[in-house]
Amino acid sequence: MNLFQRILEAILAFIAAIFGLSRGGPVSAAGATAAATLSAPLPVEPDPDEDAPLGALVREHAIRLTLKRVPHGAAALDPLPGRIAAWLAGRTEQQISAIHAVPAAMIEEHVTGQSDRLDDLLGACPQPPGFVPPAPRVAAPAPANDDEEVYPDLEDWLAAEGLTIEDCYAPAKTARS
Numbered sequence: 001m002n003l004f005q006r007i008l009e010a011i012l013a014f015i016a017a018i019f020g021l022s023r024g025g026p027v028s029a030a031g032a033t034a035a036a037t038l039s040a041p042l043p044v045e046p047d048p049d050e051d052a053p054l055g056a057l058v059r060e061h062a063i064r065l066t067l068k069r070v071p072h073g074a075a076a077l078d079p080l081p082g083r084i085a086a087w088l089a090g091r092t093e094q095q096i097s098a099i100h101a102v103p104a105a106m107i108e109e110h111v112t113g114q115s116d117r118l119d120d121l122l123g124a125c126p127q128p129p130g131f132v133p134p135a136p137r138v139a140a141p142a143p144a145n146d147d148e149e150v151y152p153d154l155e156d157w158l159a160a161e162g163l164t165i166e167d168c169y170a171p172a173k174t175a176r177s
Contacts, residue, residue, distance in 0.1 A: 055108030062099035
């Protein structure tokens with residue numbers, strides 16, 4: 001070998017070492033890190049629509065109104081309460097499209113009368129005569145011991161408000177053609 005080839009090999013070995021192209025360098029460490037990251041379980045994030053099922057239902061009805069068809073393989077939706085269905089049917093295409101981007105909790109607050117911050121965007125949702133906005137949600141009291149679970153009784157809460165389950169969830173009226 002001549003001197004020129006030895007210098008060229010030394011330069012290439014030096015450059016390879018700098019960039020980690022040699023055996024056991026940073027490239028293999030990066031591969032091990034990537035493999036460990038991909039094999040780790042992903043954290044489970046809570047579903048934001050879980051706390052507002054009525055809002056999620058209204059948004060899903062709005063999406064289907066925009067699509068003008070049922071997506072392939074989608075399950076049938078529960079009907080909306082009559083006054084909410086009538087309110088949704090009176091919205092413009094732009095308002096219905098805007099519902100897609102609104103969080104379910106805000107939609108639920110709007111249609112149940114707990115908040116009026118969406119009135120300018122979506123129009124006010126009519127409330128039944130004598131409607132009193134429901135009390136804000138409160139957490140259930142802590143259990144006395146770890147074995148006991150405490151859940152608020154919905155019928156007792158409604159009775160304290162002067163309501164029954166039938167008052168709150170009346171079946172939707174269907175229009176006849």
